[in-house]
Amino acid sequence: xxxxYDEHPVMFKNNPLGFIVALxxxxxxxxxxxxxxxxxxxxxxxxxxxxxxxxxxxxLLSKERSELNIxxxxxxxxxxxxxxxxxxxxxxxxxxxxxxxxxxAIGMPDPNRVRDIIKAHD
Numbered sequence: 001x002x003x004x005y006d007e008h009p010v011m012f013k014n015n016p017l018g019f020i021v022a023l024x025x026x027x028x029x030x031x032x033x034x035x036x037x038x039x040x041x042x043x044x045x046x047x048x049x050x051x052x053x054x055x056x057x058x059x060l061l062s063k064e065r066s067e068l069n070i071x072x073x074x075x076x077x078x079x080x081x082x083x084x085x086x087x088x089x090x091x092x093x094x095x096x097x098x099x100x101x102x103x104x105a106i107g108m109p110d111p112n113r114v115r116d117i118i119k120a121h122d
Contacts, residue, residue: 004117005049009042009107011035013087047092047105049117054094056103066103072096076115094118 012019022038025031044060054073056066073094080090090111093101108114 003048003050005047005110005114007109008046009105010089010109011038011042013089013109014084014107016083016087042107045105047103047108047114049114051121054103054118056105068094068096068102070118070121073118076118077101078111078115080111 018038019035022031022034025034040060045058046056048055048057049070052070054068054070058064073096075093075095077093077095078090079093084090089107089109092103092105092108092111092114094103096102
């Protein structure tokens with residue numbers, strides 16, 4: 001499996017204010033717990049795009065995997081707030097035949113690259 005995109009959600013770039021607040025709360029002690037939980041949540045999600053498939057995994061102890069064939073993807077929606085655009089992150093939603101997104105990956109780095117890869121191999 002030759003991955004064209006293989007990323008976990010990012011912490012600081014996706015929510016810089018929350019990250020700074022958690023660092024300040026480290027002085028009290030509770031910030032370390034917040035950062036640890038946040039880190040584990042981000043590392044338990046992963047988006048992989050190959051030439052033929054898109055795989056989204058999430059979960060630490062129990063896993064949930066969603067796999068889509070690139071040819072079945074009809075719409076790729078990239079959502080970015082102002083700060084997401086500044087830091088190069090965003091939410092990626094992949095749609096097939098239905099009205100609901102099959103895969104929603106939040107906080108992914110360089111989301112426009114994912115859209116470009118999918119559209120190039122469609």
